[in-house]
Amino acid sequence: MNWEAEVIRKKDDLIKDTQSFLQIESVLDEEGGKEGKPFGEKVDDALQYMLKKGEDEGFTVKNVDGYAGHIEYGKGEDIVGVLCHVDVVPAGDGWTTPPFSADIRENKIFARGAIDDKGPTMAAFYALKILKDSGLQLSKKIRMIIGTDEESDWRCVDHYFKHEAMPQIGFAPDADFPIIHAEKGIIDATLSFTYQQTADHPRYTLKQFTSGMRLNMVPDEAAATVTAAQEHGAESLKTAFEAYLANHKLSGEVKNTADGLHFTLKGVSVHAMEPAHGTNAGIHMANFLCGHELDEHGLAFTSQINALFDQDTRGQKLGIACKDDISGDLTLNVGTIRYKQNEEAKLGLNVRYPVTADGKDVKKGIESIKGASLLKFEDSPPHHVSKDHPLVKTLQRVYEEQTGDPATLIAIGGGTYARSLEAGVAFGPLFPGRPDCAHQKDEYIEIDDLLRAAALYAQAMYELAK
Structure with a gap:
C-alpha cells in the first residue's frame, strides 16, 4: 500500500481537525478538577474531543473516569498500544500569535501542543482511520490510549492501567524519529x-x-x-x-x-x-x-x-x-x-x-x-528496550522503507508514555534536523511532517498488528 498517498487523500481534514484540537486550551487545572474531570474542564474537553471523533468513525471507544480513554480498532487477544496525551504545558509569554489560535504560517501550525503532543495524536488517529477505511485485516487490536496528565504526574496512566489491560507492545508518538529505545530515569x-x-x-x-x-x-x-x-x-x-x-x-x-x-x-x-x-x-x-x-x-x-x-x-x-x-x-x-x-x-x-x-x-x-x-x-525509573527486540526491528524497517534514511536508535532525557509499557518505544514526531520547539513559545509542527508522521504511524500499526 502507498501509505503516503492515503494520507494525502485525507490531508485537508487532518489539518482542519488538528487545528480544532489545538484550539482547546488543555492545561492542567488542579483547582477545577472534579469527579469525572480530574484535571479540569479544558483537559476533559480535549479528551472528549478525541473520543467523540473515535465514536464518529465507528471505533470502539472507552472513557476511564476522565483520567484517560482509548480508541480501538481490530480483533484478537493481543493489543498494540499507541500512547498519546492531550494535556499541554502552560503557554507562557512572548508568542507571535495567541498560543491556542493554531494559525498557519510558512506551512506550519503554531500552537501550544502542536508538536507535544496533540499534533502527533491527531496524526496517529488518522493513521488508525486509514487502516479502517482500507479494510486491512489485523490479528491484534490497536488501541490508542489517550492520557490527560502526562505533563505533570502521570496520574492518568496510573489510573488507566489499574482498570485496563496492558498492551504487549507499543509506541508513543511523542518524541523523535527514528526510534527512541532508551529513556533516562526522571x-x-x-x-x-x-x-x-x-x-x-x-x-x-x-x-x-x-x-x-x-x-x-x-x-x-x-x-x-x-x-x-x-x-x-x-x-x-x-x-x-x-x-x-x-x-x-x-x-x-x-x-x-x-x-x-x-x-x-x-x-x-x-x-x-x-x-x-x-x-x-x-x-x-x-x-x-x-x-x-x-x-x-x-x-x-x-x-x-x-x-x-x-x-x-x-x-x-x-x-x-x-x-x-x-x-x-x-x-x-x-x-x-x-x-x-x-x-x-x-x-x-x-x-x-x-x-x-x-x-x-x-x-x-x-x-x-x-x-x-x-x-x-x-x-520514574529508566526505560530501555533492546536493539534486537522485534518491536524495534519492525519500526526500523518501516522508517527506512518510507524515508530511505537509516533508522538509528536514540536515547533521551525526556519521559514518554512508552515507559509505561514493558516493551514500548517512542516513535516521532520530530524528524532529524528539525529544531525541538516543545515547551517553547511559538511551538509548531511542520504540516509536511504531520503528514509524513501519519503515514509512518499507519504502516507501523499495520505491521505490528497484522
Whole structure:
C-alpha cells in the first residue's frame, strides 16, 4: 500500500481537525478538577474531543473516569498500544500569535501542543482511520490510549492501567524519529528550607521571590520584591540590577510598587531534558539577589541556590553527576522557586539520570543539601528496550522503507508514555534536523511532517498488528 498517498487523500481534514484540537486550551487545572474531570474542564474537553471523533468513525471507544480513554480498532487477544496525551504545558509569554489560535504560517501550525503532543495524536488517529477505511485485516487490536496528565504526574496512566489491560507492545508518538529505545530515569523533588534566626539589620529585605511553573520546564521568568532600608539604597539596587541585565545580555525591569521594588527577569524556556539549552531566569535572579546585603533568610536562600546550581545543569555541585554510553549525562533543572518572607522557602528540582544509574544515589545527593527537607520525591525509573527486540526491528524497517534514511536508535532525557509499557518505544514526531520547539513559545509542527508522521504511524500499526 502507498501509505503516503492515503494520507494525502485525507490531508485537508487532518489539518482542519488538528487545528480544532489545538484550539482547546488543555492545561492542567488542579483547582477545577472534579469527579469525572480530574484535571479540569479544558483537559476533559480535549479528551472528549478525541473520543467523540473515535465514536464518529465507528471505533470502539472507552472513557476511564476522565483520567484517560482509548480508541480501538481490530480483533484478537493481543493489543498494540499507541500512547498519546492531550494535556499541554502552560503557554507562557512572548508568542507571535495567541498560543491556542493554531494559525498557519510558512506551512506550519503554531500552537501550544502542536508538536507535544496533540499534533502527533491527531496524526496517529488518522493513521488508525486509514487502516479502517482500507479494510486491512489485523490479528491484534490497536488501541490508542489517550492520557490527560502526562505533563505533570502521570496520574492518568496510573489510573488507566489499574482498570485496563496492558498492551504487549507499543509506541508513543511523542518524541523523535527514528526510534527512541532508551529513556533516562526522571526524578521530581520538592525541597523546603529552614534557617536559624539571629539578630539582623539588613540593608535590603527579600519579601517574595518566585520563578517557574513546572518542574519539566526551564523557567523563562522570575520575579522578586525587595524593600530597602533607605531611599538611596533603593536607587543603588536599581542601578545594580540594570547593570546585571546588561552584563548577562538579559531583559527585565524594576518598578517601584507599594510593596517595595519589584524586579522581573526574563530567561529562555526549554524542556528540562536539556536545561543547558535554555536560560534559567530563577537562577539568574538568585545570582543577582545574593550579591547584595539582604536579610538573613533571604540571603541564605538565594546564596544556596547560587552555590548549588549556578552554571551547573549536570549535578556536579551536588555530587550526583554521572553518565553512560547509552543515554549520556545526568541533567538537573531548578524548575520552581517559591519564597515568601517568614512563610516559605522552596525549590522544585527535575533530574534526568542515565539508564545504568541508580535513583537512590541521586536521592542521597539531594537529601544532603544543608537545611533542606524533602517534601516530595518521585522517581520514574529508566526505560530501555533492546536493539534486537522485534518491536524495534519492525519500526526500523518501516522508517527506512518510507524515508530511505537509516533508522538509528536514540536515547533521551525526556519521559514518554512508552515507559509505561514493558516493551514500548517512542516513535516521532520530530524528524532529524528539525529544531525541538516543545515547551517553547511559538511551538509548531511542520504540516509536511504531520503528514509524513501519519503515514509512518499507519504502516507501523499495520505491521505490528497484522
